[in-house]
Amino acid sequence: AQSVAQPEDQVNVAEGNPLTVKCTYSVSGNPYLFWYVQYPNRGLQFLLKYITGDNLVKGSYGFEAEFNKSQTSFHLKKPSALVSDSALYFCAVRDRTGGSTLGRLYFGRGTQLTVWP
């Protein structure tokens, strides 16, 4: 069965410090990998994706993510956190069967990131 794990419900960091939000997955084949962010009472906002190529992908708002195939992980990182980064972050995967558009997303439970001043 396909699954996504975000082992930390909460991550707390001080502003200016680096942050990491962890994600591991169990999906057959070579899935597409995504990170989304959700602000209170809002939908999901796309941050970045891994399709193929370089294991380090860069996305919006200074975020990046590192893909590790052997560990089936896709951790979200940012070198210097901002208070405005505080939000709920979701890791998601989609398998490649059916082409690039067809296919459901599997989400983790989410990690609440809090950045304090």
Next chain:
Amino acid sequence: DAGVTQSPTHLIKTRGQQVTLRCSPKSGHDTVSWYQQALGQGPQFIFQYYEEEERQRGNFPDRFSGHQFPNYSSELNVNALLLGDSALYLCASSSTLNTEAFFGQGTRLTVV
């Protein structure tokens, strides 16, 4: 360029009633997916529509049904509402030119 729009943003229904949620995809997108996000959980896939047909379905009962119109907009219908159907319902659109899905702001459904 308008993104994915959903209506209504909030609604309250009584157990046993029926509800219809609406979604207009991002311009140029032809695929619409619906997700249910319960409080404190990640979104769960309900179903996906492409070319006006349901292409994939998640583990949801037949009370959940949908439709896609020729202009690619979509509706989600839920019959015989249960208290457990209370959640944020998210619509996502995508196209053959993108691998990522774009989400609307969601419809918050409360069943009382």
